[in-house]
Amino acid sequence: MKRDLNQLQNRTFNLLVVGGGITGACIAHDAALRGLSVALVERQDFGMSTSAASSKLLHGGIRYLQKLQVNKVRESARERTYFQIIAPHITSNIPFMVPTEKSSFMKGKLAMVAGMSMYRLICSGLNQLITDPSKKIPFGKLHSKEELLKHIPLLSRLDTINGAHTLYETHMYNSERMTLAFLKTAAANGGVVANHTE
Incomplete structure (x- = not known):
């Protein structure tokens, strides 16, 4: 250049x-x-x-799901997929554990599972565009409180936490x-x- x-x-x-x-x-x-x-x-x-100064995250649009901005969810997930396809040497998927709360419907396990299922549906087909199996975005899963506390023991101080859900975002190294x-x-x-x- x-x-x-x-x-x-x-x-x-x-x-x-x-x-x-x-x-x-x-x-x-x-x-x-x-x-x-x-x-x-x-x-x-x-x-x-x-x-x-970026967070180096290629967001998949999960944050837009709360406001039901389905088009933004799909657009963000699609763009993240394109980055993974054209720059697999600079990207990887990293897990995030999102705690669930027993006292809150919107932050509870049921809402989290419903939201993640909706997210999967909106983003369906995008993972198939990624040819490298190691770059495909894993589906998250629900965790018990005990599993969560093994990873983040400090959360044991919070009585409202009853578990977590893992979701994956894509990280670019540089x-x-x-x-x-x-x-x-x-x-x-x-x-x-x-x-x-x-």
């Missing part, structure tokens, strides 16, 4: 992307793959600000590397990218 300021000055582009974080890199990548002439400029270094991979692909497909440029 070569920084060529002459091309920025002497060419006409279909698209100018301002910002070389993960969002700008993905836009430039997508545009270049679609055959558009694209230029991307970044004032500082690529992936330096928000992208570098968000800066992911950003650079998108920029390199954009450049390899005719895009012009330049950091330290306004």
Whole structure:
């Protein structure tokens, strides 16, 4: 990937992307793959600000289920799947244990099982797109209070906890590397990218 300021000055582009974080890199990548002439400029270094400070989680949209934003759930899960397909060397699935409470219907075991079943239904078919078996997202499962406390003993202080449900999200090891991979692909497909440029 070569920084060529002459091309920025002497060419006409279909698209100018301002910002070389993960969002700008993905836009430039997508545009270049679609055959558009694209230029991307970044004032500082690529992936330096928000992208570098990210949680490094590729959320599958589970948080949108509470408000029944089904389209957002499916969109988030689909995008997470695409990241796993195009960058399997940078991603892995990690488990989260979400405690359930006996005194709360919305945080209880029944609601959790119903919610996770609905999530599976909304996201059905996406796992089949992932060809590497080690990258397929496992289905979560319900745990007893005893199982939960083996993993998180500090929760024994809370009387309302009666178990947990495991769910999986996808983690990217290095968000800066992911950003650079998108920029390199954009450049390899005719895009012009330049950091330290306004």
